[in-house]
Amino acid sequence: xxxxxxxxxxxxxxxxxxxxxxxxxxxxxxxxxxxxxxxxxxxxxxxxxxxxxxxxxxxxxxxxxxxxxxxxxxxxxxxxxxxxxxxxxxxxxxxxxxxxxxxxxxxxxxxxxxxxxxxxxxxxxxxxxxxxxxxxxxxxxxxxxxxxxxxxxxxxxxxxxxxxxxxxxxxxxxxxxxxxxxxxxxxxxxxxxxxxxxxxxxxxxxxxxxxxxxxxxxxxxxxxxxxxxxxxxxxxxxxxxxxxxxxxxxxxxxxxxxxxxxxxxxxxxxxxxxxxxxxxxxxxxxxxxxxxxxxxxxxxxxxxxxxxxxxxxxxxxxxxxxxxxxxxxxxxxxxxxxxxxx
Amino acid sequence: xxxxxxxxxxxxxxxxxxxxxxxxxxxxxxxxxxxxxxxxxxxxxxxxxxxxxxxxxxxxxxxxxxxxxxxxxxxxxxxxxxxxxxxxxxxxxxxxxxxxxxxxxxxxxxxxxxxxxxxxxxxxxxxxxxxxxxxxxxxxxxxxxxxxxxxxxxxxxxxxxxxxxxxxxxxxxxxxxxxxxxxxxxxxxxxxxxxxxxxxxxxxxxxxxxxxxxxxxxxxxxxxxxxxxxxxx
Numbered sequence: 001x002x003x004x005x006x007x008x009x010x011x012x013x014x015x016x017x018x019x020x021x022x023x024x025x026x027x028x029x030x031x032x033x034x035x036x037x038x039x040x041x042x043x044x045x046x047x048x049x050x051x052x053x054x055x056x057x058x059x060x061x062x063x064x065x066x067x068x069x070x071x072x073x074x075x076x077x078x079x080x081x082x083x084x085x086x087x088x089x090x091x092x093x094x095x096x097x098x099x100x101x102x103x104x105x106x107x108x109x110x111x112x113x114x115x116x117x118x119x120x121x122x123x124x125x126x127x128x129x130x131x132x133x134x135x136x137x138x139x140x141x142x143x144x145x146x147x148x149x150x151x152x153x154x155x156x157x158x159x160x161x162x163x164x165x166x167x168x169x170x171x172x173x174x175x176x177x178x179x180x181x182x183x184x185x186x187x188x189x190x191x192x193x194x195x196x197x198x199x200x201x202x203x204x205x206x207x208x209x210x211x212x213x214x215x216x217x218x219x220x221x222x223x224x225x226x227x228x229x230x231x232x233x234x235x236x237x238x239x240x241x242x243x244x245x246x247x248x249x250x251x252x253x254x255x256x257x258x259x260x261x262x263x264x265x266x267x268x269x270x271x272x273x274x275x276x277x278x279x280x281x282x283x284x285x286x287x288x289x290x291x292x293x294x295x296x297x298x299x300x301x302x303x304x305x306x307x308x309x310x311x312x313x314x315x316x317x318x319x320x321x322x323x324x325x326x327x328x329x330x331x332x333x334x335x336x337x338x339x340x341x342x
Numbered sequence: 343x344x345x346x347x348x349x350x351x352x353x354x355x356x357x358x359x360x361x362x363x364x365x366x367x368x369x370x371x372x373x374x375x376x377x378x379x380x381x382x383x384x385x386x387x388x389x390x391x392x393x394x395x396x397x398x399x400x401x402x403x404x405x406x407x408x409x410x411x412x413x414x415x416x417x418x419x420x421x422x423x424x425x426x427x428x429x430x431x432x433x434x435x436x437x438x439x440x441x442x443x444x445x446x447x448x449x450x451x452x453x454x455x456x457x458x459x460x461x462x463x464x465x466x467x468x469x470x471x472x473x474x475x476x477x478x479x480x481x482x483x484x485x486x487x488x489x490x491x492x493x494x495x496x497x498x499x500x501x502x503x504x505x506x507x508x509x510x511x512x513x514x515x516x517x518x519x520x521x522x523x524x525x526x527x528x529x530x531x532x533x534x535x536x537x538x539x540x541x542x543x544x545x546x547x548x549x550x551x552x553x554x555x556x557x558x559x560x561x562x563x564x565x566x567x568x569x570x571x572x573x574x575x
Contacts, residue, residue, distance in 0.1 A: 164447055184563070189538045191545070194553050196560050212553035220538055226562055334535055340498035 014048040014060045018067060025072050034072065038089055041068045045093055049100035052108050061097045065090045123166055123297075127159035134159075157203070165200075165237065169297050172230050176304045183308065187334060188225040190218060190253045190260065197232035206240050210249045218255035222332035223309050231305045232262075234298040235324055239266040242322070257330065259311075264324040270317040279315050302326075347461075348372045350391035352382040352408075353423065354400055362395060365450045366457075379403045386412065393457060396440070398424040398431055405431075406438045413439035419460035423448070429563035433517050436564075442515055443564075459513040474509045476570040477556065479548055481509050490548060500525070501544050508558065508568035517565040541566065 021044065025037045032040075041064055048060040070077060073086050081087050134152045138144070144152070191214050201207040221228075232251075239249045247267035254261050271279070280303040302324075306313040311328035349371045353359040356377075363373040374389060376382035379402050386394070394412065398405040409420055422435045422443040432443045441460045444453050472484040480489045483506065488495045497505065503525050508516070519531040526536060545552040559567045 160447070187534045187538050189542050191542055191552055192538065192560050195555050196562055198554055199559075214553065220535055229562060340500055 010048060010051045010053075011056060011060065014044045014056075015063070017047050018044040018060070018064055022067055022071055025068075029072060037072050038068065041072075042093065042096060045097045046100060049097045050104050052101055052104035054098070054101055057097045057101045058094075061093050065093050068093075120166075120170075124163065127162040127166075130159040131156055131163075165233070166297070168230065169234070169301055172227060173297065173301050173304070176227075176301070176308060183224045184226065185222055185224055187220040188223050188228055189220055190214060190228075190255075190262070193225060193228050194232055194251060194253070196229050197236055200233055201236060201240065204240060206243065206245065206249075209243065209247065210236065210239075210251065212251045213253070215252075215254040218253055218260060219330075220334040221255075221260050221328060221330065222334070223328070224305075227305045227308070231302050231326070234302050235264045235326075237298060238324075239264055242266060242268050244268070248321075255330075257333070259327050259329045262326040262328075264326075265318065265321055267321040271315065271322055276315050276317070280313065346370060346372050347392040348374065348389060349457075350382070350385060350389070350394045351375045352379070352394065352400065353397040354378060355397070358397070358423075361450075362453075365454075369454060379405075379408055382408065383411070390416075391418065393461065394418060394420045395453075396420055396422050398422055398428070398435065406435055409435055409438040409440050417464065419457075419464045421453075421456055421460060432564055436515065436517055455513075463514070474512075476509065476512065476568075479557070481505065488548075495547050497544070497547065500540055501547070504540055504544060505548070508566070509570075512568055512570040515561055515565055515567050521565065 018041075021040045024040060025032070029037060044064050045057070045061050049057050051057075066079075069079060069081065069086075069090070073081060075082065134156050138149070138152060194212055194214070198207070198210065198212075201210075236249075236251075243249055243266045248265070249267070250263075250265040252263040252265070254263075280299050303313050306326050306328065309328050310331060311326060313324065313326045315322065315324050317323075349366050351359050351362050351366075351373055353362065353375065354377050359375045359377075363375060366373050371393075374385055374391065376385045379400055382396075385391075396405055396408065405422065409422075412418065412420060419442075420440045422432060422440045423446060424432050424435075424443055425446050435443065441463070442456045444456060472482065474481045474483070478491050482488070486502070488497055488502070488505065504521070507521065507525050518534060518537060522530045522533055522537055526533065530536065541558060542552075545555055545558055548557055549555045557569055559569050561567055
């Protein structure tokens with residue numbers, strides 16, 4: 001029930017304001033006069049308009065105008081409007097509502113853009129400074145011992161990979177924003193997809209901690225293979241970041257006629273409940289002081305990729321670690337080509 | 343192999359062309375750089391390079407036209423350099439006659455391997471023998487058999503044909519539609535389900551770990567490539 005009401009919470013709040021206004025207007029209508037009452041009725045409209053949602057504004061304003069007309073505009077308790085001036089004030093309700101909604105939308109867009117630029121500049125600047133710093137040290141004429149030199153080169157490589165992953169994520173995210181128009185749907189084999197994703201971590205020091213188990217009955221999946229690779233890469237990236245040396249990362253793929261389920265398990269400390277809920281929000285990063293170079297984009301793209309395939313993703317604490325589960329419903333059945341005899 | 347072979351680099355970004363030049367010279371090649379199609383055409387006609395690296399994102403025209411023009415004159419190996427997210431362009435270039443491709447950002451080692459493998463093909467050094475050995479697997483075409491280490495593996499007819507096609511085109515990128523046409527036949531070009539399913543079952547038989555394939559490499563959005571390191575010097 002709670003989850004059902006949640007997305008409509010702002011309607012509830014605005015309508016509560018409306019009820020209070022209506023009660024006040026009935027009790028003190030004679031004292032306040034019609035102008036003050038009208039101004040009071042603007043409150044619920046303002047409350048909803050600040051959400052920046054045109055539809056919600058329309059609904060609440062319509063209800064408000066009807067209530068106002070019914071209870072306070074003479075003749076009371078009827079929809080008929082004797083004075084044309086009142087009709088004009090009804091229109092003004094909408095004008096105010098839409099103007100504020102539009103402004104609220106613009107402010108929100110700006111806030112998102114700012115957050116986006118902040119994250120982006122942080123995530124670009126960190127690997128870039130490592131890149132430039134290491135390179136300038138290597139460019140100096142001082143002798144550097146070979147071991148040090150190698151570790152600097154490894155860091156340069158790692159920073160380059162990080163920038164590359166960020167760029168690919170941003171490109172995919174732009175592709176996802178355009179919704180299904182740019183999806184390249186084809187038959188995908190998850191073993192293949194995981195193989196390509198693993199390929200991206202072939203030089204990662206912890207990559208051999210990853211084990212993969214694929215149920216042989218898992219059929220082909222009709223989806224955007226490149227995006228599914230990105231989904232796998234981001235989840236692997238995440239698991240590798242939060243798993244200590246020597247701990248397990250297990251990827252399990254199972255499938256039946258209705259859905260394919262991907263389970264990413266990594267051995268680690270549990271995640272706080274409040275963090276679990278927000279993990280997939282854009283730009284969210286767990287604030288535990290230890291910056292492991294997450295960019296707050298990876299997991300939100302995972303959610304978008306799952307969603308665009310009609311699926312879901314969720315994270316939970318499970319025995320000894322953290323589990324990410326992706327469920328992708330099968331929307332187009334693959335007809336297995338005939339099995340050949342040997 | 344001839345020494346000091348000439349590589350023509352067609353690339354408008356100087357930082358990339360310089361890096362390519364430097365690394366190729368270190369490996370003993372001579373290099374020439376063209377910044378646009380027009381000068382590339384001139385340089386190509388005047389110098390007859392032994393290999394061409396072509397960036398698809400040139401300012402003054404379509405790389406595919408360039409490939410077709412070169413192909414109409416010589417069979418010189420062409421390797422296409424391209425940004426990701428334009429797989430269609432890469433496939434079109436391969437169809438136009440390019441030999442191979444790398445995606446930006448690419449590793450120089452990988453590019454070097456691609457260059458060597460394209461040269462070997464050009465010089466006819468590809469195996470035309472009956473027995474092809476690659477890592478721990480041996481395909482005997484005359485005997486119609488496959489061994490991994492010394493153990494015989496059983497393949498279905500389609501699996502065998504698919505593997506044979508791969509092993510006759512070692513290290514070469516093979517677009518999906520080409521594999522389907524060559525192995526299954528004309529009319530099957532779009533039967534991706536067949537290809538995915540048989541690649542999956544073939545991997546289970548020949549790969550040590552099917553999730554980390556060492557032989558059949560997926561080229562996302564393009565096709566497959568059969569990796570055979572034994573032929574790399």
